[in-house]
Amino acid sequence: MLIRTDEVVDLETPSGPMRVHVSIPLNEGTYPAIILYSEIYQVTAPIQRLAAMIAGQGYMVVTPEIYHEYEPAGRVLPYDKDGTDRGNELKYTKTIQSFDDDTESLLEWLDNNPNCSGSIGSFGVCLGGHLSYRAALFSKVKSAVCFYATDIHSATLGFGKNDNSLERASDLKGELMMVWGRSDPHVPYAGRRKIRDALEEAGARVEWHEVDGQHAFLRDSAPRFDAALFLNYMALTNSFFQKTLR
Secondary structure: OOEEEEEEEEEEEOOEEEEEEEEEEOOOOOEEEEEEEOOOOOOOHHHHHHHHHHHOOOOEEEEEOOOOOOOOOOOOOOOOHHHHHHHHHHHOOOOHHHHHHHHHHHHHHHHOOOOEEEEEEEEEEOHHHHHHHHHOOOOOEEEEEEEOOOOOOOOOOOOOOOOOOOOOHHHOOOEEEEEEEOOOOOOOHHHHHHHHHHHHHHOOOEEEEEEOOOOOOOOOOOOOOOHHHHHHHHHHHHHHHHHHHO
16 A cells, blocks of 8 residues: 655644654545654654554554654654663653643544544554553543553653553553563563553453563664564554454
8 A cells, every 4th residue: 555654744732833744545535543652762764664564554644753842843863872861851851741632632633634534543662652551541542552661660751750651550441452572671571560460450451462572673773673573563563453443
């Protein structure tokens, strides 16, 4: 399926304009929408390719610039020490309320978008995995895919490093697909067990995967990229969204 990836939209949010990148099939019609939350580096080339791959399966993919309050529109943080330090600094500077406000603004915009079928899911990697999880707290989000989501087990996302994501497990509205690498130092075994136990106790609908992989194994062109896992889990992601969004 041919797609276009050149559309950008500047949405108004309570904390200022947020640039959103849109990838969508070329054929006219309506499509289920997927909010793609990036890692701490914002909309990098690997994230753009990820968006294109998902859109090519028949979805409208919208990728927000998560640090729009602090960086100019279009800013991409480099995959180096300075970029990593800046990205980590900002995820503990921005408030949880602001992260949630961004999601709410996206959902309101999609509600009125003629290309959106009205069926909405979310997808995220790293920090974005956590944001995808939080998106599932909104009733409009039918399903959420979360790859190696950071800070959920430690409840340390946002200003003050004191989020309530796991505490609100019983508030989850959407169905979850959660994928973890067993060699991920950011989410160790004890952290994964804590998350799964909380989801089980809350009665959340969750599809759980643990693989022999590292953190960020989906990021192509990087040392930890695992092509076999990438292909396998993108196929499973598509099957999950086919089940939950169509």
